[in-house]
Amino acid sequence: MSYTGVLLVDKPRGPSSHQVAAWVGDMLKSEVGHSGTLDPMVSGVLVVMLGKAVRLAPLLLLHEKEYVACLRLHADIPREHVEAAVKEFTGRVYQRPPRRSAVKRALRIRVIHRIELLDMQDRLVLIRVRCEAGTYIRSLCVHIGRILGCGSQMIELRRTKSGGFSVENTHTLHEVRDAVENGDEEKILSMILPPEEAIADIPKLIVRPSAADAVSHGAVLAGVGVIRCDKFVRGQSVAVVTEEGRLVALAQGLRDSEKFVCGEPGLIARSTRVFLSPTRSNKQY
Template identity: 40%
Template sequence: MAEWYVRQESETNPDFGSIPEKRSVEELLEKGMVLIDKPFGPTSNQVSTWIKEELDLKKTGHFGTLDPNATGVLPVGLNSGTRINDALAKADKEYIFEAETEEAKDKQEVKEALKSFRGVNKQVPPEKSAVKREEREREVYDIELLEVEDRKILGRVECESGFYVRVLIDQLGEKLDTEASMKELRRTREGDITEDETSTLQDVVDAYHFYNEGREKEIREVLHPIEKGIQHLKKIAVKDSAVNAVANGADLGSTGISKLQDGIKEDDMVAVITLKGELVALAEARMTSEQMYSAEGTAAELQSVHMDPETYPKRWKQ
């Protein structure tokens, strides 16, 4: 858990903005997200489209594609909530996979083979992928063998976004001198969102129907503010007096910072938030945490603004 450091004590005015979790259902439907436990069968796009139609939305978009035969964590942005795609789709992922080999292999041999994938891996995306088939490098942060039973292998992998587990299994077969194929794949985490937080498609549709009948309890359990999708990013909280400038597209100056998290490196994607926890903008750090704490200058350059500029009043001199 990242630690917070206070650059300058500041209070937030309750008359402006709102705590994300206390937004109205209407606001969450306009700029929020649902966390779907994707079922086996449909594509990620089909799941997204189905939510759009069932919830009477203008636009939806999923963050991080899952194959039709894969299940698990699939965040879906609602209306303008789709605009945080860059932050969440590129987040680290965790998967549980089941592979099957043509020949039964010794448990210790499989364990050592899997361990060898820890670190940076070279992969060529599979033929059915939507991206260009060029060799690229992706990191595996952790990988472990959960179980071996005859020719079946159950494993877990934590990896960088864009890592293909299907390719991993092909390469595992090569290391074990046999053929290996993927039988099941489940995404258990994306960024800081885990499978325990997801809802089924039916849960979401039922909750929306109850909402149309005047009940909010169920839909509040499945709707989330967009801030849910930036939990994994390092954050910089700005003073109320700086919010309007940033929401109008101004790069963040260090003097506008009230507090910040440790571990920020130059060029990191960071979330610029209010003292109430509202996402103002996504930005690219131009200083480290240490520099932001004490130096003057541009702390972060904006990539995208996610707050209406009228939310907080102007506080800077023209």
């Protein structure tokens, strides 16, 4: 059986994200991809895409992330000083990828939406960070130590959320393996989320069946085929879905939503990733 959807894996420490995704692909005999690479010694939410859901990668890679990190200070610092230093990193921050990173060490700007001190014992500090994709938590931990004037380093990191996907909804590799070895198809299907779960936070264009079929054949979506839509601007990523909530395609808006009327002529969006099979039958994927 070929699977399409999203499997949330609780990545263990040790293997790389690529290895974990490859193991899932081997077990489920499916094409796979993953969004948001985790270093080998980092654990937590790894979003593994199966089958046609691999086409969701450009969208999922942009998801905000949440982490819980433990860092060690190199000197004894009062808790109130640490709390004050941590709060300074809310907002836009400048970062350079760590030396061990595989990407070019160019200076970049990332946004930290929320950061809080969860606990502190002696020189060990536990923080939770909600941040823009591509934020280096290891670098953040080093910079906190610099602000405090004592130095610090990250010693443990766990991703707790990726977009709207939480670690509470993940499955271990052992769970996947057991379901496969037991031939428990119902269990396997219960672990795989439909592609629609990944588009909860982007604008949607609800389209007629004829428009859905046209888009699946590569046509540019016109206003006559749109029943209703969320607010979006030109160039923004949108999801084209049926009235039943099935994902037809990811697309790029060609006009601001305020500049057209649903049901009237005019090109609205151009698909970038198509999920609906190009047929007028009831087959969806």
